[in-house]
Amino acid sequence: MYEKIFDGIREQAHVRDELRMGLVCDACDLGPCTFDGSTSRVPCGITPDEMAMKNLAEKIAEGLGEYKTHKRHITMVYDMESLLEAATRMVDVSRSYSDEIDKLLSPYRTVRTVPFGLGGLRPEAVNICAVSSPRGIHDLIEFTRTPEAAENIECAGAHGVNIVSLGYPGAELAYQRGIPCIGNYLVLDNALATGCIDAIHTFGSERASLEEALKHFASRKGPQCELPEPKMHTTGATLDVTAINRAYERGNIEGVVVLFGAASPTCSWHMEGLVTDLVEHGYLVLVTGAHMYEGSTDAMNAPGVVHIGFCEIGKMHGKGFAPTPFVLVPGWKNAKILTSTLALVHHGYPVITGVRIPLTPSIEEKLAEKGCITELNGERVVERISELQSHREG
Ligand code: SF4
Structure with missing residues (x-):
């Protein structure tokens, strides 16, 4: 599915090995600078640890x-605690944003199965891939249901309109409104190659996107390749923390694990196997992000996997979990995900990342003391969670 991405990763592998030997900083006109083992001084006089913190x-x-919030002089903060605290400035924004989207979309939400992956495209329908905000996608769905739009779609000879999405908004819209989620952003090239995407709706007018889609549909000659069978997964369940806490108190679940951002091509965790493993070990796995897993369910009183929409801290933080959830972050190389992760660490959530954050060993140790560790071996993740759990209970 991600062949082009993996080709690029292979091409870059040798450069990455060199970079891993040192730290690189390009923060001012005096740089770029690096500590690669053969150098020990940089013009501004910062140490390797300080460069890592910077x-x-x-x-x-x-x-x-x-999150439209900021902290002045943050790149001169060399203290881990202060840096983590600075990251928490986004938490309230995430919570109010999550609540706002939930208020807008939850009237449409119900437990249902939705297609995940390219099987969610329908050759006989006008397919619009919506990549704007959750609110923007909701507006597009509503527009395409107006009598005027419905008439135009029928005149074009299409069997309806199929709005699909991907990435972060795709995860939320699949959850709230049941539209197909075709994957994360890396899948867009493959989706276009099917020939079935009639338009991409970003932040422009809904009418213009539909017009473009109808024009493309009229000239479409059918799929350019065979589409996979749709894979259906359950989503749409309201997070029931009372049921979760009761299940935990009764010993029906070992604990709660939140997958924050559901997958990353640079993470070597075998995600399906990991989720299965967690469920077999008695955990309730809450999935946020554009990936859905086999056996997904809406039951929160037993071990299982439940998809709960986009990866926003507001989905989980402050909800009153009795067992503090363990947070798994397959990939952090997105500033929003990293900042959210560090904010969660500051609030006491044990975090395991699947991709190493480039830090010096001593800074990595400081982060580990705060509860954020990296485990590159997916087969060891459950074991690491058990260790953290024993530590917590002991
Ligand atoms: S290490 Fe110091 S001198 Fe070099 S780029 Fe970074 S801030 Fe500038």
């Missing part, structure tokens, strides 16, 4: 920017 702070600044 790089981390730059990511946090970017992440806070996504």
Whole structure:
């Protein structure tokens, strides 16, 4: 599914090995600078640990920017506790945003099965891939249901309109409105190659996107390749923390694991196997993000896997979980995900990342002391969770 991505990763592998030997900073006109084992001084005089913290702070600044909040002089904060605290500035924004989207879309939500993957495209329908915000996609769905739009779609000879989405909004719209989620952003090339995507709706007018889609549909000659069978997965369940806590108190579940951002091509965890493993060990796995798993369910009083929409801290933080959820972060190389992850660490959630954050060993140790560790071997993740759980209970 992600052949082009993996080709690129292989091409870059040798460069990455070199980069891994040192830290790189490009924060001012005096750089770029690196500590690669053969150098020990940089013009501004910072140490390798400080460079690692500076790089981390730059990511946090970017992440806070996504939530329209900021912290002045953050790239000169060399103290881990202060940096983690700075990351939490996005938490309230995430919570109010999650609540706002939930208020808007939950009247449409019900437990149902939705297609995940390219099998969610329908050759006989006008397919529009919507990549705007959850609110923007909702507006598009509503527009295509107006009598005017319905008439135009019928005139075009299409069997309805099929709005699909991907990535973060795709995860939320599949959850709230039951539209197909075709994967994460990396799948878009493959989706276009099917020839079945009639338009991509971003942040423009809904009418213009539909017109473009109808025009493309009229000239379409059928799928360019065989589409996979739709894989149906359950989603749409309201998070029932009371039921979860009761199940935990009665010993029906070992605990709660949240998958924060559901998959990453640079993470070597075998996600399906990991989720199965967690469920077999008695965990309730709450999945946030654009991936759905075999055996997904709406039951929250037993071990299982439940999809709950997009990866926002507001989906889980402050909901009153009796067992603090363990948070698994398959890939962090997105400033928003990294900043959210560090905010969760500050709030006491044990976090395991599947991709190493480039830090010096001593900074990595400081982060581990705060509860954020990296485990590259997916087969060891359950064991690491058990260790953390024993530590917590002991
Ligand atoms: S290490 Fe110091 S001198 Fe070099 S780019 Fe970074 S901030 Fe500038």
